[in-house]
Amino acid sequence: MGILLFITVLLISACGLIYELVAGTLASYLLGDSVLQFSTIIGCYLFAMGIGSALSRYINRGLAYRFVWIELLLGVVGGFSSALLFLAFAYSQGFQLLMYSLVIVIGVLVGLEIPLLMRIIRDRYHFRDVVAHVLTFDYLGALGASLLFPILLVPHLGLVRSAMLFGILNAAVALWSTWIFANQLARTVVLRSLCVVVIAALCIGLVEAKRITQAAEDNIYADEIIFARDTHYQHIVLTRFKDDIRLFLNSHLQFSSRDEYRYHEALIHPGLSAIAAPRRVLVLGGGDGLAVREILKYPQVESVTLVDLDPEMTRLFTTNPMLTGLNQKSFLSPRVHVINADAFPWVDTNTDSFDFIVIDFPDPTNYSLGKLYTTTFYKAVARHLSEQGLMVVQSTSPMFARDSYWCIAETIKQAGMLTYPYHVYVPSFGEWGFVLAGHHEYRPPTSLPAGLRFVDLKTMPALFQFPPDMAPLSMPANRLNDQVLVHLYDQDWKDISH
């Protein structure tokens, strides 16, 4: 009997500490500044325990009965605390208020536990032994919890399920207390059924926890997530708000269906319309098929070869009805050939020649992607250009990443081509930049395909004008052995986000 009692002490102490650690970790994850979060949470919690201890003197009757109730309450509040906090962060403004309230409620309840328990059992043993044993097991429980939490619980169960698991333990303590203190309790059947209900509710929570975090994550993106998948290469997320579909790759916005026509018309037509008889076109990247949609507006184009790394991406934009609605089933055209390959080695080993080459890669956020913006890469691409051919390069924003933009332009120039930088305003992106390049002087087009919404002959020259805040800067070229672009890009975006 004695040892069961003290295991109870050990467990309730562990539960209390786990709730506190969960709150501290969650706050650090979601709000940052872990020193502040942990300090204030530990402070509040210890202070609330003090309040609980002080309040314990006002409980005079039915000690065992109230102890069981406190354990049950702790099981419910503590067990669901993490799930509640996740949802509160995603759906409300009151995350911090809720968090500190929960910490105080849990602290008060935990503060009540030990004084009550000591009073319940004081007649069974010497007071000297009660104090010694209760406090020993209390501290042992704390040690156990603080070791379990980082090593097993967080990595294997996560925050939501760890809290639920310890909620179940709390409720289990309540349940077996009804046997340990049976002689001091009336109506044990009611109490026991209540305990079973709480344990069942928490068990359901434990199993369904994934859905709760999922629901919370959905809300961290502004709009409803309609598709999310981790492919071998990237994290693809599609969101929808009314008629606006957005594609995110590794959380970077790729397009918004409301204004992507501006981006893709500007990417394709100034170049492709300027080529006398374009027959063969190459697209590097552009797995959404939107650039290909624009290219297919030219009946003279006999074949479009698209090289994109990720087969799941091109499959998605070939088969999903909502997305093929956006790219007008461009990947299903018999003129289009999709190749899933890493672009640089493909360009390096393939020997075909093309009249127009579109390079539409993700921004150079790391050294791997940075290779696709080097002199060596552009030289390799240039070998595929036909005599009168042109290529166009997605080149980040000349407004937000001005150094990067002009670095890319310089890199293409040093790869031995004539360059014609231009830019376009895309509301969901801001000012966006492209570089047209070729072996010969670029002559703007004299006609365009019918039905364009953004590019027209009259306003096209304006795209090639850069106002002072985006004007050319003298930048070094980006090379494989000296990738200055990745540093510039990093710095450019840091400058505007702080």
Add this chain to the structure above:
Amino acid sequence: MGLAAKSEPQIIGGFVNDSFQQGHLLRDRAAFPSPKRIEKVPIVIVGGGIAGLSAAWRLHKSGFKDFVLLEMCDQAGGNARWGENEITAYPWAAHYVPVPGRKAIYVRELFEDIGVLKDGKWEERFLCFTPQERLFLYGRWQEGIEPAIGLTQSDREQFRRFEEQIHRFRETGKFTVPMEMGFSEGNAELDRISFADWLREQRIDSHTLNWYMNYCCRDDYGATSDQTSAWAGIQYFASREPEEKGPLTWPEGNGWIVRRLLERVGPLVRTGQMVHRIVQNGSRLKVFAGDAEYQAEFVIFAAPTFLAPYLIEGMMPLRTFEYSPWLTANLTLDRMPRSYGTDPTWDSVFMESPTLGYVDATHQTLRTHVDRTVWTFYWALAEGSASQNRRLLLSSDWSYWKEAILHDLERVHPDIRQCVSRIDVMRMGHAMARPTVGSIFSTERRSLAKPHGNLLFANSDLSGFSIFEEAQYRGVVAAEHALRRVSR
């Protein structure tokens, strides 16, 4: 709770390219079979490492093709040998060449010949890609190997003073690659003390700086800074002033250069031919290898020079040549370990480790996405006596080295055991010459290095230390000497 213990994946592998057995036959003066045939060849090159292959390249390029190159191992290349598996080619030892300066005329000529240098421009895909190097210290990675984080005011001041000193040495033009070009009697003093002592004389007591100096000596010479001549320590820093961000490297390391050389001289290279005796016979030399006796006008001895007294009849034992034992390993990774804070680099070094870190064979890929790779792990057994380390190298089994390597890597990649599927280990008892105190200005080294007679020494160890440019220089110089005198 459904927590199943993860079982450790099986790691296979073993020792590869062992060649000490053949060496020990020579050392123990074993009996070799008598020759069954005689072959008359004007020039015989002994040893198919970079020195021997460079001699062959020079002869061949001058239109002289009447020679043979005899290589003991089944694969030519010596310290520039390479391997290949289904993932990538990878080096077994030497894995890069610093971008050569103007004085390295023979290396520049070679690089023009094999497409590395075109119209005065270095081929970009052979220059090491960004990010080149990283160092693990204080529990995190930094870019570059020279420690740059956590420096005290005094560390910085000492780094600055050291750089000023090196700058002065560089300005004298007496420290060059190849070393022969600038070699000056005036610096003999520097060969009388160790690099560690010289640093002490300069009042450089920074722990960080001394770690870095010691690392550089272990990396280039296989010796600690107190085993290295101060002249050689200074040579390491003062001899290079690259015109381009380098170094030059390839997936198979310097094996790529060997491949290009073999494309040219391959038919004249005979592998698996251990030379066991060389005898002067009037004006000619007899070279015994396998079942053949070669009768040559000139022999270019490009094998490590310490072997010479065991092969050449009548040669006195050598006194100054010391060699460093090394261990390299190639690790096959079926997935990349988690790496926090930096993009993976070409070369990764861990501070305060007895090893030299590892190099990634797929770093020079043009791909943006890599799932599997091969790492070459380098370990110069520098601490303590070379002979003791050689015994350790031979007496410890493969799993001893496997565990030692994994322990070292685990400090920086906790999940490494989950990533590696194979570890092949290569043991080299005499991997490279050690530029010990007094070795650079020793009369023995200098007289062997000077080509005379019809037996020409060409190994890089004649420079006192084993680096690509020295091997190539010695090979080419010996070939030119022979070319001028050989009867055609």
